[in-house]
Amino acid sequence: MKTYLDCLPCFMNQALRVGRIATTDEKKIKELLDSVGAMIKDFSLDNTPPEMGNIIYQKIREITGVNDPYKKIKEANINEALSLYPKLKEIVRKSENSLLTAVRIAIAGNIIDFGVNKKFNIANHFLEILEQDFAIMDFDKFVEQLEKANSVLYLGDNAGESVFDKILIEELGKPVTYVVRDIPVINDVTEKDAIDSGIDEVAEIISSGTSAPGTILSLCSDDFSEIFYNADMIISKGQGNYEGLSDVMRSVFFLLITKCPVIANDLNVKEDDIVLKAINFGSSPN
Amino acid sequence: MKTYLDCLPCFMNQALRVGRIATTDEKKIKELLDSVGAMIKDFSLDNTPPEMGNIIYQKIREITGVNDPYKKIKEANINEALSLYPKLKEIVRKSENSLLTAVRIAIAGNIIDFGVNKKFNIANHFLEILEQDFAIMDFDKFVEQLEKANSVLYLGDNAGESVFDKILIEELGKPVTYVVRDIPVINDVTEKDAIDSGIDEVAEIISSGTSAPGTILSLCSDDFSEIFYNADMIISKGQGNYEGLSDVMRSVFFLLITKCPVIANDLNVKEDDIVLKAINFGSSPN
Secondary structure, rough: OOOOHHHHHHHHHHHHHHHHEEEEEEEHHHOOOOOHHHHHHHOOOOOOOHHHHHHHHHHHHHHHOOOOOOOHHHHHHHHEEEEHHHHHHHHHHHHHHHHHHHHHHHHHHOOOOOOOOOOOOOOHHHHHHOOOOEEOOHHHHHHHHHHHOOOEEOOOEEOOOOEEEEEEOOOOOOOEEEEEEOOOOOEEEOOOOHHHHHHHOOEEEOOOOOOOOOOOOOHHHHHHHHHHHHHEEEEEEEHHHHHHHHOOOOOOEEEEOOOOOHHHHHOOOOOOEEEEEEOOOOOOOO | OOOOOOOHHHHHHHHHHHHHHOOOOHHOOOHHHHHHHHHHOOOOOOHHHHHHHHHHHHHHHHHOOOOOOOOHHHHHHHHHHHHHHHHHHHHHHHHHHHHHHHHHHHHHHHHHHOOOOOOOOHHHHHHHHHOOOEEEEHHHHHHHHHHOOEEEEOOOOOOHHHHHHHHHHHOOOOOEEEEEEEEOEEEEEEOOHHOOOOOOHHHEEEEOOOOOOOOOHHHHHHHHHHHHHHHHOOOHHHHHHHHHOOOOOOOOOEEOOOHHHHHHHHHHOOOOOOOEEEOOOOOOOH
């Protein structure tokens, strides 16, 4: 997805939000906003938004010296999600279609996102989302491709959401490789966060090699790109991965909540909708 | 009021909003956002926010060639407000305290504001605000100073709101000088807008000499500053004038709706509160 004009003020808001998480020093936050503001003129709208996210987080590390501002928040979100895990398993077990229920749970987990300007309550929002109608619902294609696949590449998004991903992985019934960011960025899931979420018990964990808050192949490692293009089936979680991959030339299943008006508009749905969208289904490769 | 960190992303939002009113050319809007972003590093938080508003609107004029992007919107708002005028006069006539009702009406008119990121419906919001409790209510001081004053200096804010101001001016019972911006900026009231609102029938209209969307004395004409400091009583409408004058060393009565969280916080009230606040009441000068 290209960058829209609306994303530009939002970059400043992101910088302010994370600046305040990283430091209480107003001068450093002003310096950060000065830098981000000055970089906008060099940022082409042909880039995807997470590329700017990547630059903003580099600046945050430089200016504040803090490498993982969301560390404690991520730990708290993982622990809260883990406390819900037994209940989630019970919901899946009792449901008519356990795969569909697990898909819903994985999407509901996408509510945990500090990259957008919205507050959330995991336990409250989560139950609402489980009942919500899908705005885009390509579940039939999802099942069809899953049945044919020998393995699944699963692109994680946020820490804590990763626990909800585990529920879906357990229902896929295929070997899964779970992809994490290379270093901490916003509250995105890293290798440590994935292990803390118990993903290592159900999937192989690999890094995409990127520090951007989304899967932008040009910023990922060559090894990852090869895995990406050769995967039988790709499940991509969340907005950042959608922004990076919406125009990619292979089949991908996007599972997300649209938490920003720009992405909702790009998908032709409303804000706060839930989406299971297939792109390039049935085309080659995969 | 100084500029808060939260104002910096808001400047970008303002630029985007007015850029889209002024032109449909995305390249020009990007150029505008590039310029505003780059100027943030040279903007001290010790300045007041309307000083940045002033710079943003200069850039809009330069880049788009459009001097009055809100011209048609202002005309529509004035006409809608004029259509409500007979009903407003009736409400005042029937009320127990006609001056207080006129104050409420003048504050309710402050809902017409394109400088903030909120949508409004004049007729709907207006009736709600007439019933709303004041968050700050210095009406007794207002009455006391009005009784002593030989004349009143009334600082207008938005076009359309000016019709609601006329209602209050008619109840003040003193000679009034109504102050407008020197040139069009956002939807702020200019001399032409004031005349279209019928203000010339009830007050003398003068310009503050500024192109900023607020009364910042250092940007106003010397003539205006002299009038300002010698006025018996000053009524200041809206957020922009509050931002410019909240720290001024003379008595001022601020009438406004707090439409932004930063200004609400500065006034120690909530967003969407209604305020009649006296500063430096009883102190010299005036």
